[in-house]
Amino acid sequence: MRHLRIGVAVLISLLALSPAQSGWAQTPSGELPALEHFSASIVDHSVNPCDDFYQYADSKWLSAHPIPADQPGWGVEYPLQLWNETLLRATLEKASVAEGSRTPNEQKVGDFYYACMDEKNINVRTQEWLKPELERINAIRNKSDIATEVAHLHQTIPGAWIQGDDQTEAALLGFSGLPDYHDASRDVAQFDQGGMGLPGRSFYLDQTDKAKEIREKYLEHVANILVLSGEKPEVAKVDAAVVLEMETALAKAAMDPVARRDPKNLNNKMTLSEIKALAPSFDWDRYLEAVHAPATPHYIVTTPNFFKSLEALLQHQPLEHWRAYLRWQFLHGSASALSTAFVNENFSFYGRTLYGIEQLQPRWRRCVRSVDGNLGEALGQVYVARAFPPESKRRALQLVEDIEVALAKDIATQGWMAPATQKQALEKLHATMNKIGYPDKWRDYSSVEIGRASHLANRQNATRFEFERWVNKIGKPVDRTEWGMTPPTINAYEDPQTNTINFPAGILQPPYFDSSQDDAANYGSIGAVIGHETIHGFDDQGRKFDAVGNLRDWWTAQDGKEYEARGKCIADEYTQMVPEAGAGVKQDGRLTQGEDTADNGGLHLAFMALQSALARQGKDLDMKEKDGLTPRQRFFLAYAFSWCEQYRPETIRTWVLSNPHSYSKYRVNNVVSNMPEFWQAFGCQAGQKMVRAKACHVW
Numbered sequence: 001m002r003h004l005r006i007g008v009a010v011l012i013s014l015l016a017l018s019p020a021q022s023g024w025a026q027t028p029s030g031e032l033p034a035l036e037h038f039s040a041s042i043v044d045h046s047v048n049p050c051d052d053f054y055q056y057a058d059s060k061w062l063s064a065h066p067i068p069a070d071q072p073g074w075g076v077e078y079p080l081q082l083w084n085e086t087l088l089r090a091t092l093e094k095a096s097v098a099e100g101s102r103t104p105n106e107q108k109v110g111d112f113y114y115a116c117m118d119e120k121n122i123n124v125r126t127q128e129w130l131k132p133e134l135e136r137i138n139a140i141r142n143k144s145d146i147a148t149e150v151a152h153l154h155q156t157i158p159g160a161w162i163q164g165d166d167q168t169e170a171a172l173l174g175f176s177g178l179p180d181y182h183d184a185s186r187d188v189a190q191f192d193q194g195g196m197g198l199p200g201r202s203f204y205l206d207q208t209d210k211a212k213e214i215r216e217k218y219l220e221h222v223a224n225i226l227v228l229s230g231e232k233p234e235v236a237k238v239d240a241a242v243v244l245e246m247e248t249a250l251a252k253a254a255m256d257p258v259a260r261r262d263p264k265n266l267n268n269k270m271t272l273s274e275i276k277a278l279a280p281s282f283d284w285d286r287y288l289e290a291v292h293a294p295a296t297p298h299y300i301v302t303t304p305n306f307f308k309s310l311e312a313l314l315q316h317q318p319l320e321h322w323r324a325y326l327r328w329q330f331l332h333g334s335a336s337a338l339s340t341a342f343v344n345e346n347f348s349f350y351g352r353t354l355y356g357i358e359q360l361q362p363r364w365r366r367c368v369r370s371v372d373g374n375l376g377e378a379l380g381q382v383y384v385a386r387a388f389p390p391e392s393k394r395r396a397l398q399l400v401e402d403i404e405v406a407l408a409k410d411i412a413t414q415g416w417m418a419p420a421t422q423k424q425a426l427e428k429l430h431a432t433m434n435k436i437g438y439p440d441k442w443r444d445y446s447s448v449e450i451g452r453a454s455h456l457a458n459r460q461n462a463t464r465f466e467f468e469r470w471v472n473k474i475g476k477p478v479d480r481t482e483w484g485m486t487p488p489t490i491n492a493y494e495d496p497q498t499n500t501i502n503f504p505a506g507i508l509q510p511p512y513f514d515s516s517q518d519d520a521a522n523y524g525s526i527g528a529v530i531g532h533e534t535i536h537g538f539d540d541q542g543r544k545f546d547a548v549g550n551l552r553d554w555w556t557a558q559d560g561k562e563y564e565a566r567g568k569c570i571a572d573e574y575t576q577m578v579p580e581a582g583a584g585v586k587q588d589g590r591l592t593q594g595e596d597t598a599d600n601g602g603l604h605l606a607f608m609a610l611q612s613a614l615a616r617q618g619k620d621l622d623m624k625e626k627d628g629l630t631p632r633q634r635f636f637l638a639y640a641f642s643w644c645e646q647y648r649p650e651t652i653r654t655w656v657l658s659n660p661h662s663y664s665k666y667r668v669n670n671v672v673s674n675m676p677e678f679w680q681a682f683g684c685q686a687g688q689k690m691v692r693a694k695a696c697h698v699w
């Protein structure tokens, strides 16, 4: 699943996504913050647009909006984030009042929010909640008990089912039901790497001073968390060193995120006996039984090498070390649901050290996101009723269709593609399912028990439901209509195996999509987002999947070579220093190649679609309007405005080293400097910075 945005807010709260239903007729009115809207007045005329377009279009807004102390950054989507959370907060506050009649969904989200907000209760009862969990881990007497505990962690700590770019966060390893690579109509059991508390394997392996400093702070953090759970400081210090040693061994064996971008590397089909031969010391039968995994003829093991390293750890690390490691994994995954001391210690490392954030966000914001992350489709219905009228859905669908027409035209006119490849590409495009706003069928949470007494128990119950939902998919037909993001999410994604593009209601809002603004601004902003997701199906990764989502090479050998040469141009262009992230931080263009291809191709498609829309209305791209700008100029300015955001250096550093998205500034400047349509808009000439001598173009 490839996203549009980095999703910093989600990363920091360390919450997993899951999206329900209710009959809430009314929505609260509360004071909603003002949303940002694109306007021509954003331009800084002291900057030459052909020299630095991001600076020209965004610097005025950015200098007027410094980063607040409790945020990793600030940009035009942040007021929308606050708007969404404020709206949901009023709903949750109302639902959290236990008196009167509540629908089953109101009871669940209301009580979840109530228990999350009840900091006093959490503080008083944290040690009581931890006791049975730590006792279970301390009672581990053999290797089979380790497998039982890992199953328990998967059922109670979000993350075991998430296939990320680096996949490091699941407790010890990841397990899920996901589409089979060669038969995308069925879900198959998949084992993945995991078990690391730092955001990527390079955080364990890099030998720079900064990386060493972060590892020192991580050691302190692990020890501090263990002390909070009741360990003596001198014991915790020893245990923290064990944790780092074991995680480093896992990181060494884990597949790096660039290699993970090639699905062929992940598609290792194995029988259960082959998996047992790979890591005989892990009690696979015990694990599979504990998570109630359906029987299946074969499994996918994404990273066999990782499991060899797991075997070595099981053979050579004493049980005492395993108990320390599993205590840490449990506490780490649960910290944000525990007492203030745990929350603050968690923030101190994951907020301050890794992202440079000065201050923890107010509790209500964290709790709103926690409900969204755990019972998202129960809460999402209210959001849709309040913020996403049918007219928005209709217009968004129209935009998607315009973009798809543009891509069809683009494919048909690629001189380097053989007709046979073009035909397959068009088949894939026409088979894409467009999902707009929210699911047609809402998830049923009736089996999830939620009460007012324990925030930790609520989160564990919601996690068990979500994990088992993923595990239950094994062996069953794939459901293309399911959503991987909740309705209020300000993001979008493409999924090559279901061949779907997905746009939650949360991003179909100002400043991205605004029914009061002209086509040039809408196409430059939400049009580019839609184009981005559409192109993902045809980026260097997406092109390896066919119309039905199977991993199959449908390119002629020659066309495949032609594609790779064009893709390499992009990867080379984006392999660049990122001074905003601190000295010496370099982006790996091979990691960001798919996202960068989607950015470039997406804006190109949006531009083509705008041309068609204007032609339908008898308008011209280069005719000056009242504000002195042409639609062509407004299109590119609106694009730059949609990426008008700035981040703290620590955030950018962690981002560049672990995330496949380029930093916002480069999402603007690298893209426009590849586009003759842009050069024409602002009269840019060869030799100027925004006119790239070797412009890259894939789509």
Ligand SMILES: [Zn+2]
Residues within 6 Å of the ligand: 002, 003, 004, 005, 532, 533, 536, 595, 598
């Ligand atoms: Zn993307």
